Amino acid sequence: MPELPEVETVRAGLEKYIVGQQIRNIETFHPRALKPSSLLPLSAVNGAKINSIRRRGKFLWLELDREFVLVAHLGMSGQLLVQKSHVKDHPHLRARISLSGLIKGYANEVRFIxxxxxxxxxxxxxxxxxxxxxxxxxxxxxxSEFDLRQVVTNINRRKTAIKPAILNQNIISGIGNIYADEALWRAKIHPEIICEDLNENEIKKVIKSAISIMKLSIKAGGTSFDEAYKNVNGESGYFSRSLKVYGREGEPCPRCRSKIRRIAFTNRSSHFCPRCQR
DNA sequence: CATCGACCCTGCGGGC
DNA sequence: TGCCCGCAGGGTCGAT
Incomplete structure (x- = not known):
């Protein structure tokens, strides 16, 4: 569920609260909480100091005073919450990162739910x-090294539809289903148009739209529809009210008042305006 | 290489 | 009240 703006909100929250802290211990409560390809068991980070919190796309990692890092991916429903140890465990608690000191004088755990x-x-x-x-x-x-021209050229060579192309993390990372639909609406491009059939300016407009929308969302603390997305303090973001098409099937297009349509394609929902996006 | 479908999970809401 | 279905913001893998 979390896309770049939501993961960035979590990253910034962790940066604020846990940089400089030392990891005392990590416990897991579900076998899938540890990625099978992990180089080492999680106990390898015990005693490590957290130097910084980094992110690329939807991937997050803690830089440590070690040769290795602790990587986290939130998948569809993951949360990282900064909490006090006496707070009752959530039923979906998958891992607990206990810290040596008190975070900002009170909390001392990061919980992965x-x-x-x-x-x-x-x-x-x-x-x-x-x-x-x-x-x-x-x-x-x-x-800073992101190369817009190269991404546009790459997409322009493809024979798939534009929407799966911008969701492809190997081409550009960070965009997920919400911001893909929003970017395509803003750029007035139908999600099923084949990349080859678009010109470079149209593709550039889609990417630039995604960037603008994600910037605004980060400012609003990300998109939250329900209990599923929370920042490290357990708070929801406000960007859902700014969404133009995602989750708005049947509602009027904010530009032309036509009814927003939802179609299923490549196993996901796409929301678009049939009149603005041809 | 690029593309596509199946798969990995749990829980919710709607229709019957 | 149940049950079944579709649906949900993610990535990975193997077949073609």
Whole structure:
């Protein structure tokens, strides 16, 4: 569920609360909480000091005073909450990272909660600062080395529809189903148009739209529809009220008042305006 | 390489 | 009241 803006909200929250802290112990309560390909068991990070919190796309990792890092992916329903140890365990608690000191004088744990268990933690090596599992995906648009021209050229060569292309984390990372639909609406591009049939300016407009929308969402603390997405303090973001098409099937298009349509394709829902997006 | 479908999970709401 | 179905913001894998 969390896309780049939601993961960035979590990253910033962790940065605020746990940088400089030392990991005392990590417990897991579900076998899927540890990624099977993890280089080492989670106990390898016991005693490590947290130097910084980094992110690329939807992947998050803690840089430590070690040769390896602790990587986290939230999957569809993952949350990382900064909590006090006496707070009752959530039924979907998958892992507990206990810290040596008190966070901002009161909390002392980071809890990984994940209803659907698609999220995971793992201990990984880094190559030029990037963990192994993150090497597989492309840079996200908020990285300074992000190359818009190269992404546009890449997409323009493809024979798939534009929507799966912008969701493909190997081309550009961070965009998920919500921001893909929002970006395509803003750029007035139908989600099923084949990449090859678009021109470079149209593709550029889609990517730039995604970037603008994600920036706004980060400012609003991300998108929350329900209990499923929370920041590290357990609070919801406000961006859902700014969504133009996602989850608004049957409602009027904010531009032309036509009814927003929802179609299923490539196993996901797409929301778009049939009049603005041809 | 690029693309597609199946699969990995749990829980919710709607229709019957 | 139940039951079944579709649906949910993620990625990975193997077949083609």
């Amino acid at each position: 994940d209803q659907r268990t698609f999220g995971w933690l793992s201990v990984e090596q880094v190559f030029e600062g990037i963990p192994t599992s993150v090497l597989k995906i492309s840079k996200d648009p908020f990285e």
